[in-house]
Amino acid sequence: MLLLGAFLSAHPASAQAPAAAPPASQEKSGSVTCPVNAQTAPPLSPALAAARDLYRTGKFDEAVAAYNAILPSGGADAAAAYAGIARVYLQQMRVADADAAAQKAVALTPGRAPAIVALGEVYFREGNLSESESSFLTPLRNCNLDARAYLGLTRLYEVLLDFKTAHKYIGHAFKLDPDDPDIRREYLDTLDGAERIEFLKKYLAGPTDDDTQTTTDMHDELQRLESKEKEGEHLCQLVTKVTQTEVKLEPLMSDATNLRGLGLRVRVNGASAKLMVDTGASGILIDKKVADRAGVKHLIDHGVQGIGDRAATSGYLGYADKIQIGELEFQGCYVSVVNTNSVLDDDGLIGANVFRSFLVDMNMPDRKFKLTQLPPYPDEPAAVATLQTESAPARNFHNRYVAPEMKEYSPFLLFGHDILIPTHVNRSPSKLFLIDSGSWDSVLSAPFARAVTKISSDPDTTVKGLNGKVAKVYRTQHITLQFSRFTQKRDDLVAFDLTHLSDDTGTEISGILGFTLLNLLDMKIDYRDGLIDFSFDPNRFH
Numbered sequence: 001m002l003l004l005g006a007f008l009s010a011h012p013a014s015a016q017a018p019a020a021a022p023p024a025s026q027e028k029s030g031s032v033t034c035p036v037n038a039q040t041a042p043p044l045s046p047a048l049a050a051a052r053d054l055y056r057t058g059k060f061d062e063a064v065a066a067y068n069a070i071l072p073s074g075g076a077d078a079a080a081a082y083a084g085i086a087r088v089y090l091q092q093m094r095v096a097d098a099d100a101a102a103q104k105a106v107a108l109t110p111g112r113a114p115a116i117v118a119l120g121e122v123y124f125r126e127g128n129l130s131e132s133e134s135s136f137l138t139p140l141r142n143c144n145l146d147a148r149a150y151l152g153l154t155r156l157y158e159v160l161l162d163f164k165t166a167h168k169y170i171g172h173a174f175k176l177d178p179d180d181p182d183i184r185r186e187y188l189d190t191l192d193g194a195e196r197i198e199f200l201k202k203y204l205a206g207p208t209d210d211d212t213q214t215t216t217d218m219h220d221e222l223q224r225l226e227s228k229e230k231e232g233e234h235l236c237q238l239v240t241k242v243t244q245t246e247v248k249l250e251p252l253m254s255d256a257t258n259l260r261g262l263g264l265r266v267r268v269n270g271a272s273a274k275l276m277v278d279t280g281a282s283g284i285l286i287d288k289k290v291a292d293r294a295g296v297k298h299l300i301d302h303g304v305q306g307i308g309d310r311a312a313t314s315g316y317l318g319y320a321d322k323i324q325i326g327e328l329e330f331q332g333c334y335v336s337v338v339n340t341n342s343v344l345d346d347d348g349l350i351g352a353n354v355f356r357s358f359l360v361d362m363n364m365p366d367r368k369f370k371l372t373q374l375p376p377y378p379d380e381p382a383a384v385a386t387l388q389t390e391s392a393p394a395r396n397f398h399n400r401y402v403a404p405e406m407k408e409y410s411p412f413l414l415f416g417h418d419i420l421i422p423t424h425v426n427r428s429p430s431k432l433f434l435i436d437s438g439s440w441d442s443v444l445s446a447p448f449a450r451a452v453t454k455i456s457s458d459p460d461t462t463v464k465g466l467n468g469k470v471a472k473v474y475r476t477q478h479i480t481l482q483f484s485r486f487t488q489k490r491d492d493l494v495a496f497d498l499t500h501l502s503d504d505t506g507t508e509i510s511g512i513l514g515f516t517l518l519n520l521l522d523m524k525i526d527y528r529d530g531l532i533d534f535s536f537d538p539n540r541f542h
Contacts, residue, residue: 032141034140036172038175038176042145044080047070047077048077051070055091056207057207064085067085068081082102082115083115086099086118086122087118090122098122099122101118102115102118111139113139117148123135124506125507129413147183148180148183151180153165159414160400160530164399171190173186181210184199185218188203197222201222223299224317236332236387236388237330237332237386238329238330238385238387239329240328244373245325245328245371246326249262249363259519260440262362263276263277264369267323268290268322269320271290273290273348276350278349278437279518281351281417282351282354283389284348285336285349285351286338288337290347290348302316315337316336317336319332323335330386333387349438351417353388354387354388357374357383358371360524360525360527362522362524363523364519365519365540374529402531406533409533410532411532414527415505420432424482425453425479425510426453427480431508434509434513440514440516441493442511442513442516443496444479445509445510446497449474449493452479454476455474456474456475457475461494472497475494476493477491483513522537
C-alpha cells in the first residue's frame with residue numbers, strides 16, 4: 001500500500017489534460033420547439049411496421065430477416081431497415097455489428113431519423129455520450145420528430161442527473177409512440193402508486209422485447225409494489241433529530257495481514273452486522289444468518305446479481321423495522337438477503353447509494369465515515385432524510401444542482417447505482433470507469449487493456465464475486481490512470497472481460513477504480529446531484 005501511494009499524485013489542470021467531464025446537457029429552453037403529438041409521428045411502410053413488431057415482441061432473428069428483405073429497396077426504407085437491424089443487434093449485445101448497421105443507415109440518410117437516432121443509441125452503448133446526445137438532438141431541432149430520439153435523450157439526461165429534462169422528454173416519446181416497449185419501460189418511472197401497478201400489469205401481460213432477467217426483475221417490482229399497497233409504504237425515514245453522524249470504518253481482512261475493504265457497523269432490528277461499504281453495490285444486502293438473527297420479514301424471493309460467470313445467487317427481499325448507523329436511526333426499511341451464508345465472507349454489503357439524502361464522506365486513510373445532510377434545492381425546504389434501500393430509485397424531477405460549497409467537485413454519471421467517471425489510461429481518449437470500493441483493486445476490461453498496453457494471461461489470480469469465479473484473468477504492463485485531478489502509475493493491474501457489467505449497465509465500462517486506489521483517498525460523494533471530490537495527502541504515504 002505504501003508503494004502505491006508513492007505513485008498517486010494530484011495534478012493541476014495546466015500540467016496535464018484532465019479527464020473529460022461528462023457531457024453537459026445541450027438542451028436549452030426553446031432549442032427543441034416543434035409541437036409534439038401523436039399525429040406528428042411519421043408513418044411506416046407495411047414491411048417496416050411488420051419488422052418493427054417482430055423486434056418489439058422479442059423475435060430478433062425474424063426481425064433481422066424481415067429488415068434484410070427491405071434493404072434492396074434502397075433509400076429511406078433501407079436506412080430505416082438498417083436502423084432496425086442496429087437496434088436488434090444492441091438487444092443481442094452485438095455492439096460492433098450494431099455500429100456497422102447504424103453507420104450504413106446514416107450513409108443513406110445523413111442527419112435524418114431514424115438512422116442517426118439508431119447511431120445515437122449505439123454511441124450510448126459504446127460510452128460515447130457526447131456523440132450520442134448530438135445524434136439525438138440533430139433531427140429534433142429540424143422538426144424531424146422521432147420517438148426514440150426523445151427516448152435516447154431521456155436515458156442520457158437521467159445518467160447526467162438532469163431529471164426534469166428527462167421527465168419532459170419521456171412524455172414526448174410516449175405521446176409519439178406509446179406502444180414501444182422500450183419507451184413504456186421508461187415511462188413507467190414517471191408513475192406512482194396504483195397507476196404504476198396497473199401500468200406495469202398491462203405491460204407484463206403483453207408481448208415485449210425484454211430478456212429473461214428484465215422480465216424477472218419487473219415481476220419482482222410488481223410483487224413489491226403490491227406488497228407496499230397491502231402493508232403500507234416503507235420509506236426508511238430518519239426518525240432521530242440528529243441529521244449527521246460520524247462513525248469508524250472498520251477493516252475487513254482477507255487474511256491476517258491483507259486488507260481487502262472497509263465496513264460499517266450497522267444494527268438491523270438491533271442485531272449488529274459489519275457490512276462492507278461498496279460504491280459498486282445498491283441497497284443493503286445481508287447474509288441469511290444476519291437476517292434470521294434480526295428477524296427480517298420475508299417479502300418476495302429474488303436473485304442477487306454480481307461479478308462472476310455463474311447465474312444469480314438466490315435470495316429474497318425483506319423488511320426491517322429499524323436500521324441504525326451511528327447516531328442515525330431509520331424506520332421501515334427494505335433489505336436484500338442472500339440465502340447462502342457468508343457468500344462474500346462478510347455479514348453483507350451496504351451500497352453507498354443508500355445515503356442519497358446525505359453528503360457521503362468516506363475518509364479511508366483516517367478510517368472515518370461521515371454523513372451530512374445535503375443543502376436543499378434553492379427555494380425549497382430541506383427534504384426528510386431517508387435511506388434509499390429500494391431497488392427502484394426514488395423519483396426526482398430536478399436537474400443537477402451544484403451548491404456553492406460544491407463548485408469544485410467533479411461531475412459523474414450515475415447509471416442506476418453505478419458511479420462512472422471519465423478516465424484516461426496511458427493518454428487514451430477518455431473512457432468510463434466504475435468507482436467501486438467493493439472491488440479489491442483497480443481493473444481494466446481485457447479488450448481495452450490490449451489496446452493501451454501489453455497483457456499476459458494470469459491463471460494464478462482468482463477473481464470472484466456473488467456469481468462465482470471469473471474464467472480468464474490477465475495482467476497488464478505499464479499503466480497510468482488519470483481521473484479527476486489525480487494520476488496513478490501501475491505495472492500489474494488485473495484485466496478481465498467486463499462485457500457482462502457493461503451490458504447490465506447499458507454503456508461501455510472500460511475499467512474499475514477499486515479499493516487499493518480509493519483507500520488512499522478521502523472521497524466525498526453527492527449521489528443526489530452526481531458530484532464527487534477526492535482529497536489525497538501525500539505525506540501519509542511515502
